[in-house]
Amino acid sequence: MSSYFRPSVDAMSGYVPGEQPPPNVKVIKLNTNENPYLPSPKAVAVLQDFAPELLRRYPNPMAQTFCEAASAVLGIPSDWILAGNGSDDLLTMLMRACSEPGRAVVYPMPTYVLYRTLAEIQGAETIEVPYPEDFTLPVEALIEAQGAITFIACPNSPSGTAIPLELLDKLAANLSGVLVIDEAYVDFAETTALPLVKKYENVIVLRTLSKGYSLAGLRFGFGVANPVLLEGLIKVKDSYNVDAIACAVATAAIQDVEYKNASAQKVKVERDRVTTALSKLGFEVLPSQANFILATVPPQHNAEAIYQNLKQQGIFVRYFKQPGLDNKLRITIGTPDENSALLDEVSLFLRK
Ligand SMILES: *Cc1c(COP(=O)(O)O)cnc(C)c1O
Numbered sequence: 001m002s003s004y005f006r007p008s009v010d011a012m013s014g015y016v017p018g019e020q021p022p023p024n025v026k027v028i029k030l031n032t033n034e035n036p037y038l039p040s041p042k043a044v045a046v047l048q049d050f051a052p053e054l055l056r057r058y059p060n061p062m063a064q065t066f067c068e069a070a071s072a073v074l075g076i077p078s079d080w081i082l083a084g085n086g087s088d089d090l091l092t093m094l095m096r097a098c099s100e101p102g103r104a105v106v107y108p109m110p111t112y113v114l115y116r117t118l119a120e121i122q123g124a125e126t127i128e129v130p131y132p133e134d135f136t137l138p139v140e141a142l143i144e145a146q147g148a149i150t151f152i153a154c155p156n157s158p159s160g161t162a163i164p165l166e167l168l169d170k171l172a173a174n175l176s177g178v179l180v181i182d183e184a185y186v187d188f189a190e191t192t193a194l195p196l197v198k199k200y201e202n203v204i205v206l207r208t209l210s211k212g213y214s215l216a217g218l219r220f221g222f223g224v225a226n227p228v229l230l231e232g233l234i235k236v237k238d239s240y241n242v243d244a245i246a247c248a249v250a251t252a253a254i255q256d257v258e259y260k261n262a263s264a265q266k267v268k269v270e271r272d273r274v275t276t277a278l279s280k281l282g283f284e285v286l287p288s289q290a291n292f293i294l295a296t297v298p299p300q301h302n303a304e305a306i307y308q309n310l311k312q313q314g315i316f317v318r319y320f321k322q323p324g325l326d327n328k329l330r331i332t333i334g335t336p337d338e339n340s341a342l343l344d345e346v347s348l349f350l351r352k
Contacts, residue, residue, distance in 0.1 A: 008123035015117040018318055028341055030332040031316040033157070033185075033292050035214035037263040037335075040256040043215070043249050050245055059244035062234075066242070069251045070222060074194070082230045083242045083250075087184060087208040087221030091118055091151075094204070096236040098149045098178055099124035106147030108138055110158060110325055112182065115151045124148070130324075135161040135286060143174045150175055153182040155189050158320065158330040160288030168193050172200040178229065181205045185290035187212025187264045188271070194224060201226045211291060212260055213253045220250040267291045271333045277343045281350060292332045301350065303327050309349050315342055 003010050018032035038044070063083035071078035084090040095118040099105050105119040109128040119126045127145045129138050135156060142150055150171070155162045172179045181193045183205055196203045204225035210216035220242065223233070253260070275285045275293055282298030297303045307319035307329060318330040333339065 006123070008120060012117065012120035015114055019316060021316070026314070028315040028334060028338045030292075030334050030338065030342060031318045031330075032216075033211055033290070033332045034216050035211060035263060035267070035291065036333070036338060037214055037266065039214040039218075039249075040253050040259040042256045042259070043213075043253040046252040047245065047249050050248060054244045054248070057244075059240055059242060059247055061239055061241075063242040063247045063250075066220075066222070066247050066251045066254065070254050073254055073257060074224070076194070076197075076224055079227050080197070080230070081222055081224055082233055082237075083220070083222045083247070084237070085221075085241050085243075085246070086210060086219040087182065087206045087223075088114060089219075089237070089241055090204075090206050090221055090223045090233070091115070091180075091182075093233040093237050094149055094178065094180055095119065095122050095124070097232040101125070103148035104145065105149050105151070106142060106145040107151040108142065108156075110320070110322065111151070112153050112157050112184075131156075131159070135159045137163045137167045137171075139167050139171055142171060146176060148177045149180060150177060151180045151182060153184065154193060155185040155288070155290040157185070157290065157292070158318070158325065158328075159286050159294050160185075160290040160292055161286055162189050162191065162289040165191055165193060165196070169196060169199070172196050172203050175202060177202065179203045184208045184211055187260060188267060188291045189289035197224050197226065201228055204229055209250050209253055212264055213250075214263065215250065215253060218246050218249055220246045264291075267333050270336055270339050273336075274331070274333060274339050274343065278346070281343075281347055292330055294328055294330050296328050298350065303329050306346065306349060310342070310345055313345050315345055317342070 021027050066083050067078040067081040070081050099122050101123045104125040104127050106127045107115045108131045116126055129141045179202055186192050194205055197205055204223050206223050208221035271288055278285050278295050284296040286294050297306055304319055307317060310317055
């Protein structure tokens, strides 16, 4: 036997997460789109008061308490909600349930790289439809591809751009497969595609508590879809995919809408300030509805050099060495002080 692994596993390179320096190393971390503010104090209180007795027992396999709380907050029946160990877990369920060799996975590029990784694990073909320079959704080409699953991140990463609801509606209406609308950054956006879930059985909207709710370390996400669509995902999910602690903390967090909106508002104000400041320095910044921006570096400047210089100064941003992104930096919006430090360092570097 030449390899321990399936050919599709041998052939793939594996997902490379953004750098996570150890917690005791002090850096300004603007590279993985974490929220710069702490989670809701109500969620933290639930964590601190968590009863050890609940650790002894298995958790509810459907994270029922969370689904009921989210149902009340979102105005959607609780059996239309499926919880996961991060929204990445829902992506895995979708891939397991809907794709295999001969059932293609389709998404516009560049986008969240995990879609490709998961398709590769599954051994499914991928059809990558290029986004144009301005990141308008290539609807016709996506319809043409007729994927078993079509993934759209909205707002998209790494561009931060949002997609008008009419375009997503058109896509949903013209696809026979599943349309996944990944709303990881919706808490910083002006619109949601949630109404499409009621309108189309083949649409699932994914949400996460990692970004808007400052709980990336907890690992909690969920999907909203017609129970007909959720049924297949429930069959393939890990039986206890959400742990008891995550369920309890996430339940408190989702109910504290006011806190979530307040920290999102602070991020949005800073997003505007950073966009304006970088534009003045000669960067071209796409209009973002997320908690990060994608900035093209000024002509004659090298994005990788700026990235490296910032890193030496203890400021981490994301540089993607890939076609279409190699003259760009993705910068997470931090606290006002963190953003000011970034802007100072960038302008110092450009003047050198
Ligand atoms: C961060 C992110 C996710 C992952 O969210 P988790 O809930 O932390 O797994 C999913 N999709 C996109 C586009 C993201 O940026």
